[in-house]
Amino acid sequence: MPDAENFEPKIVAFLCNWCSYAGADLAGISRLHYPPSIRVIRVPCSGRVDPFFILQALQQGADGVLVSGCHPGDCHYLTGNFVARRRFAVLNDLLQFCGIEPGRVTFAWVSASEGERFAKLVTEVTEKVKKLGPNRKLKKELP
Amino acid sequence: MDRSEKLRQRARELLEKKEVVMVIGFGPPSDSGISPVLFATTPEEAENLTASTSCAQNLANYLLKVRDRGRVAVVARGCDARSITVLLQENQLKRENLHILGIGCEGVIENGRKSTACAVCRHPNPTIYDELIGEPVPAPEPDPEILKADQEFEQLSPDERWERLSAELDRCIRCYACRQVCPNCYCPVCFVDASMPQLLGRTHNLSDNMVYHIIRALHMAGRCVECGACHRACPVGIDLMRFNRRVAKTVRERFGCDAGTDLNQAPALTGFKPDDPQEFIQ
Numbered sequence: 165m166p167d168a169e170n171f172e173p174k175i176v177a178f179l180c181n182w183c184s185y186a187g188a189d190l191a192g193i194s195r196l197h198y199p200p201s202i203r204v205i206r207v208p209c210s211g212r213v214d215p216f217f218i219l220q221a222l223q224q225g226a227d228g229v230l231v232s233g234c235h236p237g238d239c240h241y242l243t244g245n246f247v248a249r250r251r252f253a254v255l256n257d258l259l260q261f262c263g264i265e266p267g268r269v270t271f272a273w274v275s276a277s278e279g280e281r282f283a284k285l286v287t288e289v290t291e292k293v294k295k296l297g298p299n300r301k302l303k304k305e306l307p
Numbered sequence: 308m309d310r311s312e313k314l315r316q317r318a319r320e321l322l323e324k325k326e327v328v329m330v331i332g333f334g335p336p337s338d339s340g341i342s343p344v345l346f347a348t349t350p351e352e353a354e355n356l357t358a359s360t361s362c363a364q365n366l367a368n369y370l371l372k373v374r375d376r377g378r379v380a381v382v383a384r385g386c387d388a389r390s391i392t393v394l395l396q397e398n399q400l401k402r403e404n405l406h407i408l409g410i411g412c413e414g415v416i417e418n419g420r421k422s423t424a425c426a427v428c429r430h431p432n433p434t435i436y437d438e439l440i441g442e443p444v445p446a447p448e449p450d451p452e453i454l455k456a457d458q459e460f461e462q463l464s465p466d467e468r469w470e471r472l473s474a475e476l477d478r479c480i481r482c483y484a485c486r487q488v489c490p491n492c493y494c495p496v497c498f499v500d501a502s503m504p505q506l507l508g509r510t511h512n513l514s515d516n517m518v519y520h521i522i523r524a525l526h527m528a529g530r531c532v533e534c535g536a537c538h539r540a541c542p543v544g545i546d547l548m549r550f551n552r553r554v555a556k557t558v559r560e561r562f563g564c565d566a567g568t569d570l571n572q573a574p575a576l577t578g579f580k581p582d583d584p585q586e587f588i589q
Contacts, residue, residue, distance in 0.1 A: 215521075215522065215525050216498065216506065216518075216522055219518045219521060219522065220506070220518070223514050223515075223518060236581065236585070237581070243579065246579035246580075246581065246583070247576070247577070247578075247579050249579065249583055249585055249588070250561075250562065250575065250576050250578075250579055250583060251525075251528075251576055252587075252588070253557070253561055253583070253584070253585075253587065254525060254528045254529075254554060254557055254558065254561075254576070255525060256587045257553070257554075257557040257561075258521060258524060258525060258550075258553065258554060258557070259521075260465070261461070261468070261553050262468065262469065262472055262517070262521060263464075263465040263466060263467070263468035263469030263470075263472065264465070264469070265465055266465075270589060271587060271588040271589065272588060272589040273588060273589075285589065301469055302514055302517060302518070303514065304508070304512065304514040304515065305514070
């Protein structure tokens with residue numbers, strides 16, 4: 165078992181192509197530092213993120229999940245993030261109801277110009293997941 | 308004339324005048340105390356129609372199976388009617404092919420007591436119908452025991468809640484009876500059956516069981532009419548309504564939608580409001 169001090173969480177980040185992915189890119193070209201904990205999956209829109217993706221990431225051993233898209237009103241497809249927001253609201257409530265620790269799954273809006281915010285967000289999420297410790301609840305263990 | 312007699316008379320008339328090809332309702336209860344579903348295609352068969360507390364299934368499920376037969380009459384209580392409304396909203400049924408015989412419902416009695424779903428029923432009367440058989444019935448007082456149990460569960464710590472649900476869902480044998488009886492679960496290929504790619508493990512596994520039940524509840528968000536069919540069908544007696552009640556409550560409180568009560572209101576998760584609450588998003 166990895167001790168709490170040296171625990172390096174693995175975080176799967178679903179980033180929307182038009183805002184958050186570009187925001188992460190900006191953080192990169194601005195040479196901003198943030199923990200190397202995230203594995204980015206680029207999606208066309210936050211509306212593309214099926215709640216099943218999030219659960220499957222946790223099943224396959226991710227310690228945390230970050231879902232990020234354009235700010236409301238800025239969606240490239242106009243309404244993708246509005247529809248996603250309702251879906252995430254229900255998912256978030258249900259995960260808490262089931263006893264998944266708050267903070268395991270994080271939702272955030274990050275625009276293409278918010279490179280600094282992105283770096284800060286990843287730092288915060290990593291700290292939060294570090295505190296929670298490794299994901300043991302939904303992780304699929306082989307019998 | 309009691310409701311059953313009135314129902315039989317109307318069903319006979321509809322079939323004699325050839326207004327419908329079939330009347331879907333319930334027959335007299337069998338020895339187990341449960342009424343089988345009755346598909347009456349002749350006036351004589353309609354003689355067996357019954358309306359009582361032994362009628363358990365959600366009849367909207369069967370409408371999907373006979374939707375290409377022509378105009379069909381269906382006996383609809385609160386939950387049947389709400390399911391039909393959801394199916395109409397999702398273009399699974401044609402309104403002109405339906406003749407809805409609305410009927411007030413006093414709840415399903417199972418093993419001598421009111422079924423869990425019926426004990427907290429909010430809509431005993433049909434929300435959509437062509438004609439109402441008998442009088443509307445008053446909504447029952449929700450069972451305080453169930454409400455209290457829900458409240459107590461939500462006050463537990465996340466770890467305790469996880470433990471409780473794990474113990475419950477570890478018993479799930481993934482027979483998918485809950486999916487089969489649900490009138491609003493009609494995808495030709497369910498995500499649990501998909502094999503290219505295979506989305507969910509096939510074997511008994513707590514993680515897969517949990518994900519199945521979480522996703523099922525999410526798929527029912529804003530669509531579940533809380534008829535309790537899944538709970539009744541479960542062979543190992545998992546309290547599935549706990550998930551459904553929670554999701555329905557979230558949708559009601561956050562978006563002000565109640566599944567299947569208003570034909571003209573879009574299902575909760577297909578629409579949005581620009582100012583939906585988003586306190587959980589950073």
